[in-house]
Amino acid sequence: MPAQKPLIGVTLDAEPGAPGAFSRFPYYALRQHYLDAITHAGGIPVALGHHPNHAEALMARLDGLVITGGAFDLDPALYGEAPHPQTTPQPQRTTAERALLRAALARDLPILGICGGMQLLAVAFGGTLIQHIPDTHPNALPHEQPNPRDEPGHTIAITPGTHLATMTHATTMRVNSSHHQAVRTPGALRISAHAPDGIIEAVEHPEHPFRLGVQWHPEFLIDPADRNIFASLVETARSTA
Numbered sequence: 001m002p003a004q005k006p007l008i009g010v011t012l013d014a015e016p017g018a019p020g021a022f023s024r025f026p027y028y029a030l031r032q033h034y035l036d037a038i039t040h041a042g043g044i045p046v047a048l049g050h051h052p053n054h055a056e057a058l059m060a061r062l063d064g065l066v067i068t069g070g071a072f073d074l075d076p077a078l079y080g081e082a083p084h085p086q087t088t089p090q091p092q093r094t095t096a097e098r099a100l101l102r103a104a105l106a107r108d109l110p111i112l113g114i115c116g117g118m119q120l121l122a123v124a125f126g127g128t129l130i131q132h133i134p135d136t137h138p139n140a141l142p143h144e145q146p147n148p149r150d151e152p153g154h155t156i157a158i159t160p161g162t163h164l165a166t167m168t169h170a171t172t173m174r175v176n177s178s179h180h181q182a183v184r185t186p187g188a189l190r191i192s193a194h195a196p197d198g199i200i201e202a203v204e205h206p207e208h209p210f211r212l213g214v215q216w217h218p219e220f221l222i223d224p225a226d227r228n229i230f231a232s233l234v235e236t237a238r239s240t241a
């Protein structure tokens with residue numbers, strides 16, 4: 001009997017609703033790329049709403065977790081800082097995602113954090129963030145790339161000997177970029193990729209086979225190695241289900 005496809009939870013963005021928007025009422029939102037990338041890798045994606053009290057029951061039924069990105073920022077109080085003027089928290093989403101992350105960690109599930117999700121993962125392991133790259137890194141690359149997000153914005157160098165290097169079989173990747181913040185210190189995680197300007201582009205847990213955060217959006221599948229990331233997530237979820 002073929003192995004069952006693993007169920008991979010995927011966090012959602014939330015919009016308040018407005019006349020002329022998708023709905024006048026509050027709604028969840030998510031680009032289709034996320035669910036498509038998991039499906040193409042052999043998993044079954046499951047969209048997760050913002051109900052922290054469901055987190056443990058949900059992760060008990062799921063085999064992995066993807067914490068997606070969004071046009072918002074973590075509350076800097078989570079890493080001991082005062083807010084920067086350019087920092088825009090989304091408390092309801094962060095509360096829900098922190099509960100899902102805690103529940104997934106407690107069950108030793110594979111976790112992929114994408115963009116803002118990488119930042120949440122780093123902070124959960126004691127890391128800190130750069131709240132607004134242009135202020136502290138004036139010579140940085142344009143990490144909010146001017147060209148379309150389905151095109152590469154810059155390259156990254158992958159740290160040899162890391163899980164990211166092993167799963168991608170790559171030393172460099174071409175990635176898109178859509179962020180104004182970045183990981184400043186990785187806490188208990190290790191750095192597995194940098195941009196040419198030194199900005200941290202990936203972090204991972206050194207002992208766990210798949211607790212990975214990436215600053216770019218691999219769900220666009222721009223670089224062939226992006227497919228390896230989702231394949232490794234699904235295979236880890238399948239083998240540990």
Ligand SMILES: N[C@@H](CCC(=O)NCCCC(=O)O)C(=O)O
Nearest residue numbers: 069070072073115116179180181
């Ligand atoms: N706080 C982060 C958020 C970056 C991020 O998740 N961007 C994604 C944009 C929307 C999307 O396409 O998902 C930062 O700005 O650094």
